Amino acid sequence: MVSTTRRHFLASLAGAAAVRSPAAPAAADRQNVLFIAIDDLNDWIGCLGGHPDAKTPNFDRLAGRGVLFTNAHCAAPLCNPSRAAIMTGIRPSTSGVYLNSQPWRKSEVLAGAVTLPQHFMAHGYWVAGAGKIYHGRYPDPPSWHEYWPSQTQNRPRDPVPPNRPLNGIPKTAHFDWGPVKVRDSEMGDRKVVQWAADQLHRKHDRPFFLACGIFRPHLPWYVPEKYFDMFPLGRITLPEVKADDLDDVPPIGRKFANPEGDHRKVIQYGQWKKAVQGYLASIAFADACLGKLLEAFDASPYRDTTTIVLWSDHGWHLGEKLHWRKFALWEEATHNVFLVVSPGLTKSGTVCRRPVDMMDIYPTLIDICGLRKREGLEGISLLPWLKNPELEKERPALTTYQRGNHSVRTERWRYIRYHDGTEELYDHEKDELEWYNLAARPEYADLKRKLARWFPKTDAPNSPIERRRTGIA
Ligand SMILES: [Ca+2]
Numbered sequence: 001m002v003s004t005t006r007r008h009f010l011a012s013l014a015g016a017a018a019v020r021s022p023a024a025p026a027a028a029d030r031q032n033v034l035f036i037a038i039d040d041l042n043d044w045i046g047c048l049g050g051h052p053d054a055k056t057p058n059f060d061r062l063a064g065r066g067v068l069f070t071n072a073h074c075a076a077p078l079c080n081p082s083r084a085a086i087m088t089g090i091r092p093s094t095s096g097v098y099l100n101s102q103p104w105r106k107s108e109v110l111a112g113a114v115t116l117p118q119h120f121m122a123h124g125y126w127v128a129g130a131g132k133i134y135h136g137r138y139p140d141p142p143s144w145h146e147y148w149p150s151q152t153q154n155r156p157r158d159p160v161p162p163n164r165p166l167n168g169i170p171k172t173a174h175f176d177w178g179p180v181k182v183r184d185s186e187m188g189d190r191k192v193v194q195w196a197a198d199q200l201h202r203k204h205d206r207p208f209f210l211a212c213g214i215f216r217p218h219l220p221w222y223v224p225e226k227y228f229d230m231f232p233l234g235r236i237t238l239p240e241v242k243a244d245d246l247d248d249v250p251p252i253g254r255k256f257a258n259p260e261g262d263h264r265k266v267i268q269y270g271q272w273k274k275a276v277q278g279y280l281a282s283i284a285f286a287d288a289c290l291g292k293l294l295e296a297f298d299a300s301p302y303r304d305t306t307t308i309v310l311w312s313d314h315g316w317h318l319g320e321k322l323h324w325r326k327f328a329l330w331e332e333a334t335h336n337v338f339l340v341v342s343p344g345l346t347k348s349g350t351v352c353r354r355p356v357d358m359m360d361i362y363p364t365l366i367d368i369c370g371l372r373k374r375e376g377l378e379g380i381s382l383l384p385w386l387k388n389p390e391l392e393k394e395r396p397a398l399t400t401y402q403r404g405n406h407s408v409r410t411e412r413w414r415y416i417r418y419h420d421g422t423e424e425l426y427d428h429e430k431d432e433l434e435w436y437n438l439a440a441r442p443e444y445a446d447l448k449r450k451l452a453r454w455f456p457k458t459d460a461p462n463s464p465i466e467r468r469r470t471g472i473a
């Protein structure tokens with residue numbers, strides 16, 4: 001049904017039918033894919049309503065063109081495990097890749113994995129990318145025919161302001177924010193987007209899988225001044241925080257929150273509003289980069305034959321639960337941005353509230369593009385929900401942080417279980433900020449049992465850890 005309603009621009013190109021597989025339609029008949037990743041973007045975009053001050057016209061416009069999943073969650077709340085899981089279709093609990101310091105190809109399970117772009121390559125696609133798709137330290141040259149700036153460096157260096165840190169917090173490394181006095185075109189993300197835009201303006205003789213990874217709003221929040229000016233400090237809305245929120249959280253959760261770390265420093269140096277401003281400014285900058293990419297896309301000949309998938313690799317805390325960054329299993333850290341625009345398949349302005357997680361990207365793209373199915377993928381195809389967002393869905397979203405700690409998210413509930421058996425249970429119908437842990441109440445024993453069925457059956461041992469430095473990206 002999908003293939004008959006689509007226009008196949010590439011099918012008309014001479015020579016495009018050269019690659020054929022007996023098991024699947026000709027490569028020339030397939031959709032292109034524009035695969036857009038945004039680093040560290042939580043739900044603070046207009047269409048997800050996570051923050052009242054957010055200014056994201058381009059995210060909102062793109063979401064309005066297809067299906068926006070409003071209850072999407074990462075497989076892991078940190079870069080490397082989240083991205084390795086998305087790109088291989090295999091969960092951290094199966095691969096043993098839980099940390100940013102684990103070269104994912106050194107996992108026994110992932111050593112020979114066929115990544116999502118490799119699967120497209122095997123179907124005759126031209127597969128290329130720029131910017132952060134894999135975690136920076138562990139790029140995967142076999143995944144790409146071409147990469148920019150190179151197969152070993154996934155993004156250009158960004159300009160930084162003199163006299164860092166700007167926020168006055170000592171020993172902050174990249175936990176810093178403030179304006180840089182440069183033009184947009186000098187920013188790494190804009191160069192990445194420009195390279196991707198150039199590929200969209202080229203004539204391609206076979207379908208393409210084009211990946212574009214935007215790094216902001218990853219730290220440090222150094223973006224041109226005009227983006228800071230969009231969010232005057234006097235009008236910044238701080239997140240709603242319950243001072244004693246951690247009192248009913250088990251010790252492992254409190255350790256993840258680490259209130260005496262970032263949060264204490266942010267308060268001590270009077271930086272909370274400035275940090276929120278820096279994050280909003282960085283999101284607005286990422287939104288402007290997305291706008292440039294979409295401008296090129298809409299002017300390209302591929303607009304009606306290309307599926308766009310946009311995802312962020314996890315969420316971000318800015319003080320909620322007295323916690324900063326990701327590295328936790330609560331809503332702020334797991335909730336991510338995920339949307340699909342597919343000509344002839346998705347209807348504009350569609351919202352799907354069913355819980356999904358990022359393991360579903362790989363099988364969904366297989367179905368959209370009519371590629372061969374793959375054994376061993378741990379997500380499910382979302383094709384039925386792209387067609388009918390109201391369809392019932394029993395399977396919840398699952399997120400894992402470090403070995404043996406998991407969170408299941410249904411439309412109503414979040415159930416966290418740590419490796420020592422301690423738990424948290426939140427009712428999003430009454431408590432969307434996850435303030436009241438209900439796990440100890442006997443009336444929820446049966447519900448917890450039902451939700452626990454979705455936790456992984458295995459917790460693979462850690463794959464090899466690289467000790468040379470600690471990855472915090
Ligand atoms: Ca990230």
Ligand SMILES: [Ca+2]
Nearest residue numbers: 245246435436
């Ligand atoms: Ca609480």
